[in-house]
Amino acid sequence: MKIVGECKQCGECCRTNDQWLDNTDEMAEFAAARGWKVRQRGKLIQAEAIDVCPHLTKDNKCGIYENRPRYCAGYPHNIDLENCKKLGLDPNKLLPGCCGYRFVDE
Numbered sequence: 001m002k003i004v005g006e007c008k009q010c011g012e013c014c015r016t017n018d019q020w021l022d023n024t025d026e027m028a029e030f031a032a033a034r035g036w037k038v039r040q041r042g043k044l045i046q047a048e049a050i051d052v053c054p055h056l057t058k059d060n061k062c063g064i065y066e067n068r069p070r071y072c073a074g075y076p077h078n079i080d081l082e083n084c085k086k087l088g089l090d091p092n093k094l095l096p097g098c099c100g101y102r103f104v105d106e
């Protein structure tokens with residue numbers, strides 16, 4: 001699969017997120033920035049809360065853009081397709097419905 005499209009700067013990915021993710025340093029940093037409680041299961045962590053990031057400004061900008069978590073800087077190109085495959089997840093279901101990106105078969 002590959003990712004196509006572009007960011008519409010809707011800020012929706014900073015409002016909601018509901019992913020099972022690899023338990024990496026990047027994810028821990030991301031969860032901390034968003035104030036999420038995370039639950040660990042083996043090598044994966046699950047974000048418990050679905051909430052608006054406290055750093056999202058009223059005009060859909062990142063209030064800590066220069067210091068935003070690495071995960072945010074790479075999103076959604078860094079969605080782990082291998083992990084999705086392992087878990088039987090459609091990566092498109094991890095994108096907000098209004099997101100300008102989509103994963104497509106190559």
Ligand code: SF4
Nearest residue numbers: 014053055056062072
């Ligand atoms: S830190 Fe910035 S880019 Fe990351 S979720 Fe929050 S507002 Fe969005």
Ligand code: SF4
Nearest residue numbers: 007008011013099100
């Ligand atoms: S949901 Fe998609 S289109 Fe909207 S800001 Fe996030 S990456 Fe960009």
